[in-house]
Amino acid sequence: MSTQHTATTASEVVQKATLAKHAAPPLALATTEQKNSALHAMADALIKETASIIAANAEDLRQGKENGTSSSLLDRIALNEQRIAGIAQGLREVALLPDPIGDQLAEFTRPNGLHIRKVRVPIGVIGIIYEARPNVTVDAAALCLKTGNAVVLRGGSAALHSNKRIVEVLHEALRDTELPADALQLVIDPSRASVDEMLKLNGLLDVLIPRGGHSLIQNVVRNATVPVIETGAGICHTYIDETAQYEMALNIALNAKVQRPSVCNSMETLLVHEAFAERHLAQLAEAFGASGVELRGSASARLLVPSMKEAADEDWDTEYNDYILNIRVVSSLDEAMAHIGAHGTKHSECIVTENQENAARFLETIDAAAVYHNASTRFTDGFEFGFGAEIGISTQKLHARGPMGLPELTSSKYLISGSGQIRG
């Protein structure tokens, strides 16, 4: 009674989180077949409702243009038949993934005869705070549903009409399944207050996952009292050691910078051993220049390539997500590792070397979610790791670190079977 009363007089956020919380226990008991069948029903519904979703999306785009939204953001928001088909296909791919719920993580029998099992269970209710792209709405809903978690989505206002229509369509689809449709909630309130409220919703939300830019994530990390899985920020380095092969080093460094500069696993700073730099820095700089990358060098780098702009102190701590690269020449592996320790964000770090001892020391010493030897940092990704899904890349050390797939959206519980054991 009291909960219902609260729900009808409370804010939208509390109302919807309460509905999600009540839907979480029955969803947690859903079978894999029920969940997969719901995912296919959701995909079917998105395809069937393509026209109405595109119409809602057009309203977002119209308002965005009126408000002077950048064309790159509008492009990320824009939906068309092909993109919606891709999103629906994503739902079917999640249905194909193994269901982690119920997996047995440990089993043992104690000397007193207690039989103890540790099994995977859903987390409960997951809050996701994200920015513009409406595909995140479907993606997050699918990954949470597959792992038996209720979800409260709070997307960016720039895609509000699209998100509303998408969630209506998904709700309609869920109502024809055996799963509780209330397990999927979208917060409509576009104000900052609705985010602030979610951050403090202990007891209703079990975890918050922010997805978006630095300021969104930092707002959540700094202000949430609900447990947070921090994702995203990446000041990633590639260190080219003395013995690196030039072609390999060039390819890896270029790939890490220019293959997709806007993402968190791209490189922001290139560290080059002085012996390698003397031989190759000019060539490297030329190759980056030809790819449209602005270079900012340390004093040591500019001795070799004076045409480089000088890097300012704050550049070493900046996530450009753009065609800009810092270059520093170092005199040793230790100097490179110290630089990474001081300026890295513990996301993805790479050494290119033919010296196996140096490679081993780098892998062991560097404190990051993903540490590479002779491969591009761009591989830090749930799909590239073979997880078949990704809810984000955790840059914190608790619960999950690195690309998060379905198992990272689960918790566990101990099941203990006895025959009357009591503690002495």
Place this chain on the structure above:
Amino acid sequence: MSTQHTATTASEVVQKATLAKHAAPPLALATTEQKNSALHAMADALIKETASIIAANAEDLRQGKENGTSSSLLDRIALNEQRIAGIAQGLREVALLPDPIGDQLAEFTRPNGLHIRKVRVPIGVIGIIYEARPNVTVDAAALCLKTGNAVVLRGGSAALHSNKRIVEVLHEALRDTELPADALQLVIDPSRASVDEMLKLNGLLDVLIPRGGHSLIQNVVRNATVPVIETGAGICHTYIDETAQYEMALNIALNAKVQRPSVCNSMETLLVHEAFAERHLAQLAEAFGASGVELRGSASARLLVPSMKEAADEDWDTEYNDYILNIRVVSSLDEAMAHIGAHGTKHSECIVTENQENAARFLETIDAAAVYHNASTRFTDGFEFGFGAEIGISTQKLHARGPMGLPELTSSKYLISGSGQIRG
């Protein structure tokens, strides 16, 4: 430079956390042998300095008496030769446990040839905020050191002299080892401000683990922006089903309540199926009464045992940690599970039944860290589970759930070895 400057002008908390942060990387690389040898050196030092530790403890006890501290609290603070020997023995037992650091959690090769390993690594710097008992100081230091984590301890002011002397002794011992002594820090400032400061120390502390009573834990959970592992609060239920054997049910329920009422895994509410209650509730009530337990009953329970006091609404949500027990008679397993869903704290819950189907449904449905069939909830404990250690019992769903042993004090990282792979 700037960090050192900060450290010398900053508060005690920031200074010590900074020292711990700088000590964390070398500690993370320490070998198992180095860590075990340090644990033995710490144990030896505690034994050797028994007299000076007892003298410092006497000062805490003297001040406690002056301040009117309760005798039960003074007893928890008090150290003598035997208790110190026990604490030192605890260090040697931690040395005997397997070292989880470096354990390989996964290994796979991708179609593109990337070889990916997931290995256990330390978390970094752990902050522990706790109350009176000085044994926690040594215990937490040992578990953190064994897992390669630096630690910032902030114990209760009632044991401040004891804790200071203990940490001095441990520091002296560490200085003769190959480990960085700065990895162990004790915050001396007894003010609330030092706790408040720790709660917001993102960037210096990787995780906070509060250990203590409800208000200490809630203060940390509600106000910390550093990730928290919530421990402790336990409103645990035992449900006696229709088909339970009387003797087994009585033994399990009595054990769950009276074997040690002050701890979080003891029972606060007994739920009894009406058919069982009609046959046995009077006997049960008598047995609890004989053990000095005050009973507070639902209306349905008081129909059968009118001598019981009536339970108030808030009693069902109260963690007594005392010789008080709520009793409610229910008409079905579902009613029992609904009660647990509404009033439990997701710690430890038990069903006593001979009906295997009901047992399976209870184990599957109840959302708690530990769910028991025919055994006392008092077994929720790292030592009883065979972990050989316990830093606390997590009642949250992220990172760790239930008793936390050494692996729960670790994180992981991915190590990726390639031969020049780049992303297409």
